[in-house]
Amino acid sequence: MMKRISITAALLSMTACSTAPLNIDRAELADARAAIADAKAAGAEKCAPKLQAEAVASLYWAAHELSETDYHPEENQQLTEDALNKAKAAKKQAKINCAPKPAPKPAPVKQEIIELKGVQFEYNSATLTRTSTAILDAAVETLVKRPDIRVEVAAHTDSTGSADYNQQLSERRAASVMAYLQEHGIDASRLTSKGYGESQPIADNSTEEGRAKNRRVELRVLK
Numbered sequence: 001m002m003k004r005i006s007i008t009a010a011l012l013s014m015t016a017c018s019t020a021p022l023n024i025d026r027a028e029l030a031d032a033r034a035a036i037a038d039a040k041a042a043g044a045e046k047c048a049p050k051l052q053a054e055a056v057a058s059l060y061w062a063a064h065e066l067s068e069t070d071y072h073p074e075e076n077q078q079l080t081e082d083a084l085n086k087a088k089a090a091k092k093q094a095k096i097n098c099a100p101k102p103a104p105k106p107a108p109v110k111q112e113i114i115e116l117k118g119v120q121f122e123y124n125s126a127t128l129t130r131t132s133t134a135i136l137d138a139a140v141e142t143l144v145k146r147p148d149i150r151v152e153v154a155a156h157t158d159s160t161g162s163a164d165y166n167q168q169l170s171e172r173r174a175a176s177v178m179a180y181l182q183e184h185g186i187d188a189s190r191l192t193s194k195g196y197g198e199s200q201p202i203a204d205n206s207t208e209e210g211r212a213k214n215r216r217v218e219l220r221v222l223k
Helices: 002-017 025-042 047-069 072-098 132-145 163-183 208-214
Strands: 113-115 150-156 191-195 216-222
Touching: 002 132, 025 072, 047 072, 132 163, 150 163, 163 191, 163 216
Parallel strands: 150 191
Antiparallel strands: 113 216, 150 216
């Protein structure tokens, strides 16, 4: 508001001091007028008000100087160019300030995981232990009740041993669980298997408790 008041006061002062009517429609000001109108159309009055106000003030100041009997061509040309340049700058800034903000990225969809807690294998083997069958039978029931989903059987190991060995072991264990699900009625088209080795720990591998948690199998629901 104070900016507008000061500009208005300055323009009134110019008009009062001028010996001729203030005329911004002069041919010499055509380019500056057009640039100011162009900036206004681009939203400069809202999105770059300071620059747009300065452009308008420069236009009126140039018109004031052109109306004076003591004519200074070089000074008047500079004032006209100031109005033109400020209007162009206002348009450019308005495009930046008025540009629509990008839509926020959707939150990543958390993958559903069906945990198979308690599924275990013989030491350094892909052979399922007897106690694992009850857990896998429950998983079969879940998949039967949800015929619309596909799952990845994902197997993980702890970090004991080499990474290559653990990767191969996890792949064999994942395949073993997938085979059990198929043998108990789950269609092969709904199943894939993948071993992740020791690459995705969920606990500290430096403790026995942590290693036990990392040796796991889960069903990852696929889209």
